Amino acid sequence: MILELxxxxxxxxxxxxxxKMQTDSDLVEALVSLGYRRDEARAALGKVDAAVTGTxxxxxxxxxxxxxx
Numbered sequence: 001m002i003l004e005l006x007x008x009x010x011x012x013x014x015x016x017x018x019x020k021m022q023t024d025s026d027l028v029e030a031l032v033s034l035g036y037r038r039d040e041a042r043a044a045l046g047k048v049d050a051a052v053t054g055t056x057x058x059x060x061x062x063x064x065x066x067x068x069x
Contacts, residue, residue, distance in 0.1 A: 027059055036066060 024045050031041035044062040052061050 023055055023058070027055065027062060030059060031062060031066070040066065 027045055028038060028041045031044070032038055036044075041062070044065040045058065047065050048058055048061040052058055
């Protein structure tokens with residue numbers, strides 16, 4: 001059964017996951033430097049749509065979320 005499913009299941013590229021984690025970490029630091037609390041920054045980034053890619057776009061989306069509070 002595992003051998004049959006192996007060909008049908010695609011694994012997530014670990015490099016992409018690590019890159020996203022590093023980018024989000026950098027974005028949290030940027031938001032903290034702008035005066036937001038670390039937990040606020042993480043929560044805002046968690047609400048950013050997964051379709052939003054790129055550092056600038058994710059930062060803008062997080063700032064929009066934070067500005068609605």
